[in-house]
Amino acid sequence: MKLPSTVMENAVNSFARLPGIGKKTALRLVLHMMKQDKDVVQGFSESMLRLKDSIHYCVKCHNISEAELCSICSSGSRNKQLICVVAGLRDLLAIENTQQYNGTYHIIGGVISPVEGIGPEALQIDSLLNRLKNEDVNELIMALNPTIEGDTTSFYIAGQVKRSHPEMKISTIARGVAFGGDLEYTDEITLARSLAARLPYRINKEDEW
Amino acid sequence: MKLPSTVMENAVNSFARLPGIGKKTALRLVLHMMKQDKDVVQGFSESMLRLKDSIHYCVKCHNISEAELCSICSSGSRNKQLICVVAGLRDLLAIENTQQYNGTYHIIGGVISPVEGIGPEALQIDSLLNRLKNEDVNELIMALNPTIEGDTTSFYIAGQVKRSHPEMKISTIARGVAFGGDLEYTDEITLARSLAARLPYRINKEDEW
Structure with a gap:
């Protein structure tokens, strides 16, 4: 598409370079x-512009931050003995949105994926092991995506942690049928897992599990 | 969604204000x-920034331009006696992309729409009538969208033009079944129109119409 002005063409191209935005959408945005x-x-x-100038990563958990430590790591009200391992910022935000988690995080920056050439050395696993050495942590929650790559990465990290910290409690977020889901359309792996990991039914909150 | 940085939040909000971009897409773009x-x-x-500084509208046809006259109005190779009336820039670009039209344009900036409160005075119709007065024009092609609003607008403009220039040739782009379309799924109005406006079948380019 030939545009009547080079300035406009530059602006359209700038938008069209963003992920998921094509030339037609870019033109609509420019107009x-x-x-x-x-x-x-x-x-x-x-x-x-300010994005590039004033945003950095937390030196501890690699969350986005404007200071050396992010708001979660520097908060006095979070449980520092609990680290939730997530792949990226968006997973952290999803967990924060539940408002049910009060520990800290560690963003490893992806998952191990031989297909995409991402090995464990490309992830922030060493810095996680360093944190376990220097901080007083008693539980690690693996909250990676429930995929082959996510499971592989959890397995790898758990192995590394167990080697240096054999006493460390490692847990993983529960897998099962999603709230509002439909058993009929749930895939076999999920359904089989949720049967195997069945929980005692609690009528009152105080009931024994 | 609470973001870990206000700078980031500002950037996400900036993107989310654009049409068709929600908070989640905005976050993806910011990341x-x-x-x-x-x-x-x-x-x-x-x-x-340059968009606002160096882009103006052509004083003649209201196309986007970096100078007083747009590249089409100032071109020596375009037929200035032919004006194609379009609703907006995107329609102009669509016609330019066919590379089959060699006249000039007039962008009226929308169509008459009582529902949206757009009356004829909000459109660049007066400036079209002025052009007809001052320029040597012999045909006006109405190329508005084939909708109720588009047809109303064409009808209004044609009436205004005929009043001051009774001799002016006014045409409209052909309506009919689209190339590659399927008769079975064509709506009744389009099909009825394309039957009523049937054309003589030409075997050779030289055949009489």
Whole structure:
């Protein structure tokens, strides 16, 4: 598509380089931008620049942070003895959104995937082992995606941790049928796992498990 | 969703204000941006700013332009006696992409739509009538969307033009079944119109119509 202005073409190309945005969507966004007031566009532009200038990663858990330690690692009200291992920031945000978890995190930055050429050395596993050495941690929760790659990575990390910290409690988030799900359409692996990992039925909160 | 950094939150909100982009997509775009080199982000940011600074509208046809006249209006090789009336820039680009049209355009900026509160005075119809007065035009092609609003707008413009220029040739782009379409699934209005507006079948290019 030939555009009537090179400035506009540059803007369309800038948008079209973003993931999931094609040329037509990019053009729609640029036309939208052009209709906005100048200060809106300036604000947009500046918020992008500031992204690169003032955002860093937490030296402990690799969460995004504006200071050396992220808000979770520096918080006084979080349980520092509990580390939840997640693949990326979006998983951390998903768990934070439940408002049910009060420990800290460790973002390893992905999962082991031979197909994509990602080995364990590309992940933040060494820094996790270092944290276990230097901090007083008593449980590690593996919260990686329930896929082959996620399971492989959990298995690898658990092996490494057990070697240096044989007493460490390692758990993994529960697998089973999702809330609101439909047994009829649940895949066999999930259904078989949720049968094998069945829980005692509690009528009252106080009941014994 | 609570983000770990206000800078990041600003960037996500900036993206989420764009049409068709929700919070989750915005977060994905921001995370992508953060992974880019600084000069890529700077380039993106600058191309947005330049949009507002150096893009204007052609004083004649309201196409986007970096100068007073757009590249089409100032071109020596276009037929200035032919004006194609379109609703917006995207329609202009679609017609330009066919590479079959050699006249000029007039962007009216929308269609008459009482539901959305857009009356004829909100469109660039007066400036079209002015062009007809001052320029040597002999045909007006109405190329608005084939909808109720588009047809209403064409009808209104044609009436205005005929009042001041009774001799003006006014045409409209052909309606009918689309190339590659399926008669079975074509709606009744389109099919009835394409029957009523049937054309003589040409075996050779030289055949009489």
